[in-house]
Amino acid sequence: MFSSKTNQFDLVIHNGYVVTASDILPPSVYIGLKDGVIDQISARPLTGKRVIDAEGGYVMPGGVDSHVHLSQKNTPAGDTIESGTRSATPGGTTTVIPFAVQASKDDFDVVSVVEDYHKVADGQAYCDYGFHLIVSNPNEEMLSEQLPQLVEKEGITSVKVYTTYPRYKLSDEQLLDILLSNRKMGVTTMIHAENSDIIDFIGKKLEEKKMIDPYYHSVSRPLVAEDEATYRVISLSKMIDVPILIVHMSSETALSTVREAQTSLVPIFAETCPQYLFLTADYLKHDCHHHVHKNDSFQGAKYICSPPLRQTVKELEGVWKAIQNGTVTVFSSDHAPTVYDHPLGKKAGLVNGVPHYKKVPNGLPGIETRMPLLFCKGVESGRITPQKFVELCCSNPAKMYGLGDRKGSISVGMDADLVIWYPKGKLQPFSLDNSMLHHGIDYSPFEGMEFSNWPRYTILRGNVVWDRDNGGLIASKGVGKYLKRGKSSLGGPIKELDEILA
Amino acid sequence: MFSSKTNQFDLVIHNGYVVTASDILPPSVYIGLKDGVIDQISARPLTGKRVIDAEGGYVMPGGVDSHVHLSQKNTPAGDTIESGTRSATPGGTTTVIPFAVQASKDDFDVVSVVEDYHKVADGQAYCDYGFHLIVSNPNEEMLSEQLPQLVEKEGITSVKVYTTYPRYKLSDEQLLDILLSNRKMGVTTMIHAENSDIIDFIGKKLEEKKMIDPYYHSVSRPLVAEDEATYRVISLSKMIDVPILIVHMSSETALSTVREAQTSLVPIFAETCPQYLFLTADYLKHDCHHHVHKNDSFQGAKYICSPPLRQTVKELEGVWKAIQNGTVTVFSSDHAPTVYDHPLGKKAGLVNGVPHYKKVPNGLPGIETRMPLLFCKGVESGRITPQKFVELCCSNPAKMYGLGDRKGSISVGMDADLVIWYPKGKLQPFSLDNSMLHHGIDYSPFEGMEFSNWPRYTILRGNVVWDRDNGGLIASKGVGKYLKRGKSSLGGPIKELDEILA
Amino acid sequence: MFSSKTNQFDLVIHNGYVVTASDILPPSVYIGLKDGVIDQISARPLTGKRVIDAEGGYVMPGGVDSHVHLSQKNTPAGDTIESGTRSATPGGTTTVIPFAVQASKDDFDVVSVVEDYHKVADGQAYCDYGFHLIVSNPNEEMLSEQLPQLVEKEGITSVKVYTTYPRYKLSDEQLLDILLSNRKMGVTTMIHAENSDIIDFIGKKLEEKKMIDPYYHSVSRPLVAEDEATYRVISLSKMIDVPILIVHMSSETALSTVREAQTSLVPIFAETCPQYLFLTADYLKHDCHHHVHKNDSFQGAKYICSPPLRQTVKELEGVWKAIQNGTVTVFSSDHAPTVYDHPLGKKAGLVNGVPHYKKVPNGLPGIETRMPLLFCKGVESGRITPQKFVELCCSNPAKMYGLGDRKGSISVGMDADLVIWYPKGKLQPFSLDNSMLHHGIDYSPFEGMEFSNWPRYTILRGNVVWDRDNGGLIASKGVGKYLKRGKSSLGGPIKELDEILA
C-alpha cells in the first residue's frame, strides 16, 4: 500500500482472526506495525519489512499479567524480575505488574521503597512492567504526601492491601483510611481478602493435633475465611463508594457476594487465577493420586498457595461459572513462586525431615502457563469466547490499572503487543514439562497437563520476542520498559462524596 | 370441682382467651393455680379462694424480658435491680434476665463477679430473674474452669459478647474460642454485632467536622456497621455450627442475612426491640418535630442507644417484616437506661454546655412498655397474631435461655405467671406519660404515644402482683426469685463436631 | 381429684411427654378425657374409668391428614372411605379430609356432588372426616351461589384446583376468578402446581421415542414443570393477596420460591408428603436395586405419582431442608392409591403386556405410614423436634382448614384425639410389610423400610380405637363423624382489597 520503502511497515501481520474484547475480524485484515505501535489496520494488503502469516490462527493483544511477585525481598528463593519476565512472553504475556513492597510496618518511606525496586528492575526485564505498591502501614504522611508523589511522578496508581498475614494485615479502620485516600486520588485498591483470625484459630487447633503436613495448609484457610473477608471488604468499599479489586478469588460463595454487589452497582471487581480453575487440594496430599510423587512425600508443598487450592471439583466449577457469567474482571497468575528444592524455598517447610505447612513459603509459579491454560481449556473447549479471553487476560487488566490507552487491545495507536496462536489442529497436543518453561523455578504445578495450543509468536512493541518454532525466546534482557500508568478506566465512584467524608 | 375447701385452688382465672405460642383456648376454659404453679386447666368450672373473671380479655403467659441492664456498675445513673424489676410486672413481664458483667479485661474471676451481682440483687427484685454473663476476656481458665462452674452451680447458661466498645470488644479469634467452648458446654451466646472500626472511623471524621451533637450518634453507627458484623458473626457461628442469638437487630439487610442463614439451617437467632419498630433518628434531632423539646435542645440525648435509631420509616418496616416472616426469635427491651437530668446520666454529654454525643451514656428504658407497645401496635393492629406475640415475648425467650420448662407458656406444671389484658374496648386509649411508669428513670422514649391496651392483672407464681384498677403494683420488693437455668431448648448443633475442633 | 365415681373421667392419660406445637409437658401431667373432649390437664393425679400409663412415650394430638383421595369415582380400584379411614388410626391419624370432586367440566351442580359424597361416606368412616371440593369448572353460578352454600351449610371451606390434567386444569384466568372469589368468602385454595404444557411436550417426545415404561413417568414431569407453575400461582396469589397452599411440593427450587414469597409476606403455604422425603425415581426402574422385583419388571408402576419421585437424594434433602427451615406448613400423605394387581388399577398400564406409563393410574397409598415415617426418620433421628412434628402433622393442617378449635392440639376443650407412641427402646425395630397395614391396597411403597416406633394407642374423641398390643384396630366402621369446618386460622389477607377487585 505504501508507495516507497520508507513507507513500509516494520512488521505486517495477516491471515489471522484478529480478536479484541468485543470483536473478531476476519483473516482478510492486515495489521501494520511501525515504531512500536499498531500503525494501521487495513482491509487491503499492507507491505512490511517482515510479514507474518498467521495461517488462520488467532491474533490477540499481548497479555497483561497484573498480579505477579518478582524480586520481593521476602522471597529469597523466588523469581526475580529477570527470571520472571523471561517466562512472560513465551506464555503470551507482554506486560506484568509486580509489587513494590512496604515490607514492614517500620518501612516508613514508600518513595524510597519504590526507588529500590526500580534499581533492582532496571535493565532486567524481558517484557514491559509497572509496579503496584503493597501498603502495610497506611499512616497519614504516606497517604497525604508519599502516595500522591508516586502517583504523579511514577505512575503508580494502584496499591495492594491485605486482611491477613501478620506483616501486612490492616485493620478495618486502616482499610477505610486508605480506601478514602485512594478514592480522593483515583488510586485503585487491590485487596487480599481472607479472615486472619479464622486462619489463626484453625492453625492453633491443627498444631495441637499435629496436623501439620502440607495438606493441612488447605484446611487451615477454609472457604469461610474468604467468604467473610469478602463480604467485609465489600461493605467497606460500599461505605466509601470506591472501586476495589478483590484478588485471587477462589470461593463460589464469595464470588456470589461480589456478583450481588455488582448487581447493586457497588463498584467491586474480582480477580481469579489458574490454580483456582484447574487444581484441587488433592495435589497437596502426600499420596496424591494425580501424579507420582517420585518417592518424595513432601511434594504437596509445591501446591501451597493462599487462598489454598479448594477441596472439590464443584468448587472449581463455581469459579468457572463466575468467569462465564461476568463476575470475574481480571485473570492473573498470582505468580509468587519459590524454588522447591532450596533451603529457603519450599523445602524450608521440612524441619529436620518433619514437614510443617506453616513453614512452607506460599505461592506458585504461573506467568507462562496462565494464558495457554485458559486458551486451551476455556476458548478451545467452548466455555468462553475468544473475546472474553481477551477481556480477561489483556483488556481488563490494562484498563483496571491505567494502561487502557496503550495495552490490552488491538487498536490503532496502541503499543504493538501481540500474540499469535497456532491455527486449530496445527500443533500436536503435548504434556507440559517444566523444562519447557522459562522461569527460575524447578517445577510447575501444571506439569503433566495436556495443552492443545500455545503462543506461536509474541510481539512486544513491534518486535518478535518469542517465535516458538524458530529460536524460541529471542529477545534479550532489558527490552522491557517501565510503565508509568494513568488512572483506572474501569469503575470509579459516580456519586458525590458524602459530606462527612469529604 | 373440688370436694372440699382443702382442694380449692389458690386462684382461678376464667372467661378469657387463653393464648399460647400455638393455640388460643376459648373463654370457657378455667385455669386453676395452686402453690405457685398452673395446677389445672379445665373445660369445666374450677373453684378457688380467689377468682378472676378476664371478661373476654386475653390471658397470656407472663412476659420474659431476656435483655435488660440493671445495677451495672458502669451505669451509675441507671436502673437498679429494684427499680428496674419494679417496672416489670406493671408492663406484663414476670421474668427478667439482666447481666453480670466482667467489666474490665482485668476482671479475671467471673465466679466472684457473679457473687457480687447476687449480693446486689438479693431481696431486691419485684419479679423473677436470672443472670447472663457478659464476657470481655475469654481466657483459657475462664472458659475451662469458671464458666462450667457457673453453668453447673448457678444455672448461668448464656453469655453475651460484643464486637464493639473498647471495654468489651472481642476479636474474631476470641469469638471463635468462646463459641467453641459454648458449643461444648451447651451455653447460649448472645452477640452485639456492630463493626467497631467503622464506628471509630466515622467518629473521627465527625469529630474533625465538629458534628457532635446527639443526632450524630445515629450517623456514627451506620447500618453497614451492623450489616457487616452480622455477616461476620454468622460466618463464625457457621464454622463452629453453634447457635447464636444476635441481639437488638435494627437493620433490614442484616435481618435478611439472618434469614438466609436460617434458610440454610445455620442456627442463627435474632432479637429486636421496641425502639427499632417505633422510633426513627428524627427523635435525636435538637429540632425534632415529634414533640416539643420544652426549650431543651439537648433532649435528643434521651434517644441515644446502640445500635442507634434508624433514619427512615422504611427501615422500621423492614424490622416489622422480619418479625412477621419469622426471622426474629425474641422481642426484648434492651432496657439500659440512665436518668436524663443527672450529672452521670444523659447530661454527662453536656460538657460546659456543649453537647457531645460520645459522652452521652447509651441506652433507653423500656421494660414496662415492651409488651404494651407490641400488643397495641402488633396484635391489635392485626400485624401479628396473639400466638406470635406470646412466642416473641414469652415462650421463645424462655426456651432460648433454658427456662422453657417453667416460664413462657400457659401449660400445666409451669410457674403460674400470667398477664391478663383488658377486653377490647374496655380501656379508654391514653397517651403515655412517664409518671405512669415504675422505673427509676425521669423519662420514657415512648412518652406521648397512644396505647389502646395495657396489662390489667399480672400474676407471678400465683400471686397477683399488679392490679391496674385496684392498687396498681401490690407486690413488695423481694418477691422475685433467682432462676437457675437449664440449657436452651432452641437450636443446638446437630452435626457432629469436626474432628479438628473436637 | 374427683370426689365421687360420677366425677370420674372417662379416660386418663399420664406418664407421657405431652407435646403441642409449642411445648412439651413432663410425664407428671395428667390428661382427663370426658364426653369426647380433653376435659382437664392437671399437675396432680386424676382418676378415670380407664387409665393409660404412657410409660414415658410421647403423647401427641391425633394426626390430621388433610390430603387424601377416597371413594373418588375416577379411581375404581382405589381406597374407599371405609378402607382408607380404616388405615388412618393405626397410623395415628384421627381426621382425614378427602375430596368431593367436580369430576367433569359438565358437572355443573357442586351441591349435589357433595351430597353424593355424603351418601357414599355416611356410616363408613373409622375416623373423623371433612370434604374439600375439587373444582374443575369455576363458573359464575358456582362461585356466587353454590360455593357460599357449601361454606355455610356444609362447612366446606377449602377447594382444590389444578394447573394440570386435562379434566381438571384451569387457565390462569379461571384461577384468578376462583382466588378472588375465595378471598371474598374466606375459603382456602389448594393448588396442584405443575405446568401442563411442559408435561405434554415431553410426553410427545417420549412417545415418539417409545420411551414409555414406568420410569419415564418421572422424566415426563420434570422439576421445571413444578418450578414454573409454583412461581406462576404465587404470582396470582400475590395479585389477589389471598392465601394459597401449594400441595405435594417436591422441588427444592419451587420450595425456595415459596420461601422468598413468605419472606416478603405473600401468604403462601406449602405441603409436602412422605414420598418426596424418602423415595427417589430409582424405584420406578424395572431393574431397581432397592428391592427385588420378584420377577415382575412392571412393579415400577407402583411408584407412579404426580409430581413424580425425583431423581436424586440431593433433591430429597432439599425437601427436608424446607421442612426444617419452616417453609413447609403441612405434611400430608396425598393418599391416592390404586390396587396394583387389578385391571383398573396399576396393571391398567400394561396393554397386551406392553407397559405404558401414561395408562398407569397415578398415586400411592400412605395414610397409615405418614406419621410413623416422619416420627422415626424425623423426630427420632433428630432432624426435627417433637413440636415441629405436631405442627406439621396435626396443628397446622387443622388450623389451615378451619379445625383449629377442635383438632390438632392437646388443649382443654378440644376433641380428645390423641396418639401415644412407644417409649424409646420399647419397640423392637421392624421392617414394614404390607400385611401390617389396614388399607385396601395390595402394596405399600414403603415396604421394606425399617421402623423404630409406631402409634401404640390412638384415641378418637375419648375412645381408644387402636391399641397395637391388645386387639389392634378395635373401633368399628361408622365411628368417624363428618366435620363442618370453619375458616382457616392461618394467613388470611390483611391489606384491603384493591378497589378494582372489590
Next chain:
Amino acid sequence: MFSSKTNQFDLVIHNGYVVTASDILPPSVYIGLKDGVIDQISARPLTGKRVIDAEGGYVMPGGVDSHVHLSQKNTPAGDTIESGTRSATPGGTTTVIPFAVQASKDDFDVVSVVEDYHKVADGQAYCDYGFHLIVSNPNEEMLSEQLPQLVEKEGITSVKVYTTYPRYKLSDEQLLDILLSNRKMGVTTMIHAENSDIIDFIGKKLEEKKMIDPYYHSVSRPLVAEDEATYRVISLSKMIDVPILIVHMSSETALSTVREAQTSLVPIFAETCPQYLFLTADYLKHDCHHHVHKNDSFQGAKYICSPPLRQTVKELEGVWKAIQNGTVTVFSSDHAPTVYDHPLGKKAGLVNGVPHYKKVPNGLPGIETRMPLLFCKGVESGRITPQKFVELCCSNPAKMYGLGDRKGSISVGMDADLVIWYPKGKLQPFSLDNSMLHHGIDYSPFEGMEFSNWPRYTILRGNVVWDRDNGGLIASKGVGKYLKRGKSSLGGPIKELDEILA
C-alpha cells in the same frame, strides 16, 4: 498516505474519539472509508476525496435498531418502511430490523408472507434493513420446511413470538415447539412476555367498573403480568437450553429474574427501550402535569404502549440499574407508532367521544430519539460509558441478530456505518419538538424533553446521509439495502441436546 488519486479514500474521518464496545481511540486516529466499508484505521493521516473533522466529538458505529414495526398491515395509521427508515439516520441509526408478520393463525405460508414484505419494502428504505418473522402459528410444516428456507435463502435468522394478544399468543407447548426448532436451526427467538390471562382478568374488572380511559391501560397490564411471563419463558428456555431475548422489559423484578438466570448461565438476553427509562404512567392521565394537554383530555392515548409505562420513578430506576449492571443486552426503540389524529390511529380509541383504552392502538414512535436520549441522559450524564452505549445500541443488536460481521462496530472490513456526535458544548441544548423529527407520526412522546447532543453526521456504507448542519437528511429513498443475516454470535447452547429432545 496513498500515492495517487486512485488510492484516495472515498471519505476520511479524523479528530474524533472513536468508540467501540470495548475501546475508545484518541482523536489522532484516522478512519478511511472506501467502497462502502471501513477500509483502514490508521495512526497516521489518510487522505480522502472528502474529509470530516469530528472536532473532538465521539465517532461511533451506526446504530442498529433491532425492534421496529414498519408497514405492518395491522397498523394502517403507522409508519411505513419509507417513513420509518426516513427517521432512522437523523437519529444515528443505520440499520433497522422490522417484522414480517404471520398476521393470522390462518396465514399458513410464511415464505409468501416474507415475499409480500419484500415487495412493500423494495426501494423504499433510507437505511439498511432485515426482517424478523413474527410467528403466530408454529405448525409442523412451517417449522420444518418454511423456516429453514427463510433462514437459508433470506437470512431471516430470528423470530418473534408472543405470550399475549389473541392474534399472536402462543401456548407454552407451542413456545417449546418453536424453541426446540429454533435451537436446531440456530434461529434466535424474541419473546414478548406478558401474562395474557392476568391482563384479561383485570380488563374485565376495569370494564365492569367503567375504568376505561387511557390511564387504565397501564393498570390493566401490571408488573406481575410481566414478572410471571418472564419467569415462565426463562423456564422454557432453560428446558431447551436455547438462547432467547425478552423484548421491551420494563419491570425491575423481571429484570432481576433475568439476572439470576444469567448468573446461572441460562442463555437469557434482555431488551429495553427508551420509554421504560424516561416516562411514567403519569403521562397517560388526562390531567397529566408533565405537559399541557392543550384542551385535549384524550392525549394520554399517545402514551399507550405494551408493556405500559410504569407508575413510579423508582421503577424507571430499576430499569436503569439493569442497564448499568449488564443485565440488559440490547437497547431498541420498539418503534410501533400510529398517528394520533387519525380515525384508525390513536383516535380510534374515542368512540362517540368516549375514550376506551382497549380500542387505542398500542405503540409509540421512537426510532429517531432512541440514540440521542440514551446518549444525552446516559453517556453525558455519566450513568454509562461510551463503550456501553455502543454495546447496547450498535454492537449487541448486530451480534444478536447475525450482523456482527458487518454492522455495529468500527472495525476494518465492516460496513462504513458511522455516527458522529457534536463535541461537548458545541450544540446549544434544545427542547424536542415533533417538527424536528422525520417519521410520519404527528407527535413524539419525548416532545418537550431537553437534548444536549444529537447526531451531527450519519454515514451509511460510506455515504453521508445525514448532515445536521448542512442539508439535514440528504439521502434519498431506496439507499437502504436488505440484509441477509447470519446466525447470532451471542449465546448459543453449549451443552449437547438432551437425548429425548434430539
